[in-house]
Amino acid sequence: AQTVTQSQPEMSVQEAETVTLSCTYDTSESNYYLFWYKQPPSRQMILVIRQEAYKQQNATENRFSVNFQKAAKSFSLKISDSQLGDTAMYFCAFMKRTGGYQKVTFGTGTKLQVIP
Amino acid sequence: DVKVTQSSRYLVKRTGEKVFLECVQDMDHENMFWYRQDPGLGLRLIYFSYDVKMKEKGDIPEGYSVSREKKERFSLILESASTNQTSMYLCASSMGGDRGVFGYGYTFGSGTRLTVV
Numbered sequence: 001a002q003t004v005t006q007s008q009p010e011m012s013v014q015e016a017e018t019v020t021l022s023c024t025y026d027t028s029e030s031n032y033y034l035f036w037y038k039q040p041p042s043r044q045m046i047l048v049i050r051q052e053a054y055k056q057q058n059a060t061e062n063r064f065s066v067n068f069q070k071a072a073k074s075f076s077l078k079i080s081d082s083q084l085g086d087t088a089m090y091f092c093a094f095m096k097r098t099g100g101y102q103k104v105t106f107g108t109g110t111k112l113q114v115i116p
Numbered sequence: 117d118v119k120v121t122q123s124s125r126y127l128v129k130r131t132g133e134k135v136f137l138e139c140v141q142d143m144d145h146e147n148m149f150w151y152r153q154d155p156g157l158g159l160r161l162i163y164f165s166y167d168v169k170m171k172e173k174g175d176i177p178e179g180y181s182v183s184r185e186k187k188e189r190f191s192l193i194l195e196s197a198s199t200n201q202t203s204m205y206l207c208a209s210s211m212g213g214d215r216g217v218f219g220y221g222y223t224f225g226s227g228t229r230l231t232v233v
Contacts, residue, residue, distance in 0.1 A: 009156070033219035045206065045224035052219060091158065095219060102147060102210050103174075104222060108158035 002027045002094050006107035013082045014115050020067075021077045021110045023092030030054075032096045034068065035104070036077045039089040048090070051075065079112075087114045119143075122207050122225035129232050135194040137228050139207030146212030148190035149222065150174075150182065153204040165190055166212060197232045204229050 003026045013019035025034070036048040051059045051068050058066050063083075067076045079086055092107040123138040141148065147166050151159040151174075161174030163182040171182050179201060183191045190209075194201055208222035 004158075006158075033221070035221050037221075043204070043227045045208075045222075045227075047221050050219065050221060093221070095221065097219075102212075102219070103149070103161065103164060104208075105161075106151075106159040108156060 002029070002096065002105045004092050004094050004105050004107035006092050006110050008110045009108070010111045010113070012113040012115055013079075015082055015084060017082055018078060018080045019082055019112065021079075021090055021092075021112065023075045023077070023107060025073050025075065025092070025094050027073070027094065027096065029096045032094060034066075034075045035093040035095070036064070036066070036075075037091045037093060037106075038086075039091065039109075040085075040087070045091070049077070082114045084114050084116060086112060088112060120207055120209050120223050120225040122205075122228050124228050125226065127228060127230045129194075129197050129230065131198060131232055133194075133197050133232075135197050135230065135232075137192040137194075137205055137207075137230070139190045139192070139225055140188055141190075141209040141223070142188065143209060143211075143223065144187070145209035145223075146187075147210045148184065149208045149210075150180075150190070150192045151206045151208065152176070153206055153227070159206065162192065197230075199232050202230060202232045 032053045034051045039045045049061045063080045089109045095104045120141045149164040150162045165171045165184040181193045205228045207225040
């Protein structure tokens, strides 16, 4: 079974600064996907960024980027120029290709507070 | 705007009641999932369905059942609610892998906060 570990239950960052959220995972699979999801206080979970394991290039979406280290099984999220709207729970997630199911395994989350 | 809709944002039920949580998606997704979210535990998979009338147990199915009679609707049933089922319940959907499209993750509903007293 896959496991996803987020070792930082809570973090804070000053507005306009950069913050990095950590995530490690354990799997014997070679073909998989990794995600970061954001859950603002209003609770709707949305996808922030995704990474395909067979692509070495790190994914980037505007102010969000990842540092994907496949050998180390590490997948950290960097948020640049933090904004108040980035305040949320962030979940790291793993998905292997299992037939048509595409189940996702989530970490325990990191609560990020952006301070004005 | 495509979406996943959960019928209730907040529910309060009594111990022993039968509880239905409803989820509807309008994206023609094959896969649908029910998770519960608890502080410090993240999201844990209860049940999922990859086709109409098909269901699979997730990691914590005890005390729950599901129903999927139509492609767009996936119901979670608590046969006899207990206080340890007080939680946030999240429904999600995704395209099936049989379409040849993989790895695009889920679309989530807004969640149902269930309190069992």
